[in-house]
Amino acid sequence: MSNAMNFGTKSFKPRAPDKGAFPLDHFGECKAFKERFMKCLKDNSFDNSKCRLQSKDYLECRMDNQLMAKEPLARLGFKDLMDPPPSQADRDTKP
Amino acid sequence: MLLPLLVRPQASVMLTRCVRTLRCDATRTPLHSQAEHFLRRRLPPRPHVHSRGTKSRGRKSKSQEEEWKTRNKTVLTYIAAAGVGMIGLSYAAVPLYRLYCQASGLGGMAVAGHDADQVETMTPVKERVLKISFNADTHASMQWNFRPQQTEIFVVPGETALAFYRAKNPTDQPIIGISTYNVVPFEAGQYFNKIQCFCFEEQRLNPHEEVDMPVFFYIDPEFDEDPRMARVDTIILSYTFFEAKEGQKLPLPGY
Numbered sequence: 001m002s003n004a005m006n007f008g009t010k011s012f013k014p015r016a017p018d019k020g021a022f023p024l025d026h027f028g029e030c031k032a033f034k035e036r037f038m039k040c041l042k043d044n045s046f047d048n049s050k051c052r053l054q055s056k057d058y059l060e061c062r063m064d065n066q067l068m069a070k071e072p073l074a075r076l077g078f079k080d081l082m083d084p085p086p087s088q089a090d091r092d093t094k095p
Numbered sequence: 096m097l098l099p100l101l102v103r104p105q106a107s108v109m110l111t112r113c114v115r116t117l118r119c120d121a122t123r124t125p126l127h128s129q130a131e132h133f134l135r136r137r138l139p140p141r142p143h144v145h146s147r148g149t150k151s152r153g154r155k156s157k158s159q160e161e162e163w164k165t166r167n168k169t170v171l172t173y174i175a176a177a178g179v180g181m182i183g184l185s186y187a188a189v190p191l192y193r194l195y196c197q198a199s200g201l202g203g204m205a206v207a208g209h210d211a212d213q214v215e216t217m218t219p220v221k222e223r224v225l226k227i228s229f230n231a232d233t234h235a236s237m238q239w240n241f242r243p244q245q246t247e248i249f250v251v252p253g254e255t256a257l258a259f260y261r262a263k264n265p266t267d268q269p270i271i272g273i274s275t276y277n278v279v280p281f282e283a284g285q286y287f288n289k290i291q292c293f294c295f296e297e298q299r300l301n302p303h304e305e306v307d308m309p310v311f312f313y314i315d316p317e318f319d320e321d322p323r324m325a326r327v328d329t330i331i332l333s334y335t336f337f338e339a340k341e342g343q344k345l346p347l348p349g350y
Binding site: 020 | 214215217219221244245247248249250251254255256257259275276277278281284288289290291292293294295296298299300301304306307308309311313
């Protein structure tokens with residue numbers, strides 16, 4: 001929380017997250033994906049740009065296990081990872 | 096101060112003389128003529144009324160007085176109504192503004208809000224690499240072990256990023272926690288957008304349970320264009336967990 005209410009100073013106002021709060025993964029269903037993501041981060045010196053595929057996999061796992069509201073991944077900023085080649089049919093966007 | 100006392104006897108003499116001349120209407124003293132002239136100048140000239148007589152003149156002035164009175168009264172009523180209306184408006188402004196905020200979705204934050212579609216259309220600014228450091232705190236009475244799973248992560252504005260915290264309940268009772276966050280530097284906080292996280296909602300941990308808590312966020316691409324942020328390379332995201340007690344209502348932003 002912000003410090004004492006000094007008159008005139010701007011205080012930090014926390015904002016609610018856009019899509020609400022993640023439900024807790026009590027049963028560790030997506031733990032494997034998380035471990036993969038963390039390993040990728042460690043290997044790439046914590047560069048997020050290189051581990052976007054793993055973060056996408058983690059979020060997909062969450063969506064599959066009712067731990068996250070299903071959303072098209074393009075809306076979560078993964079549009080660049082979602083180019084389905086017309087020949088392949090295994091990678092399709094969720095409704 | 097003594098001067099008016101000196102003048103007064105003289106003035107009284109003149110006054111009595113003046114009165115006597117008015118009553119007798121004898122030779123016109125210069126004072127009398129001046130007074131009459133002065134009095135005459137007061138009233139506005141009404142040539143046509145003189146011919147009608149004194150009675151009608153009295154009635155007309157009386158009706159005009161009444162007209163003025165009613166007009167004054169209506170004006171006063173209007174002004175009083177406007178005053179009361181203003182006071183009422185100032186009282187009504189509070190719920191009205193709240194309704195407006197709910198309708199427009201600003202939620203009390205009058206800053207330029209980011210829309211959810213931005214995530215879809217934004218392009219990452221690959222030249223600007225930022226280091227996000229993570230910090231985890233708990234309140235003194237909160238017995239969870241709460242820590243980030245990575246100390247830092249390198250992101251670019253416009254790219255969504257995922258980060259993890261871990262929380263463990265080492266006690267034998269279930270504990271419900273609720274968290275809030277803070278972003279340093281202060282001005283960077285407005286560019287820090289969380290898509291989903293674990294804050295502001297009660298999270299319950301059973302005894303000896305350990306969970307991973309993800310934070311899914313991005314930095315607004317406009318961060319790169321802000322001149323105040325030109326020298327900002329590190330942003331610290333700090334979460335603090337508090338214990339949520341029964342029946343406690345916390346002021347949560349936007350909920």
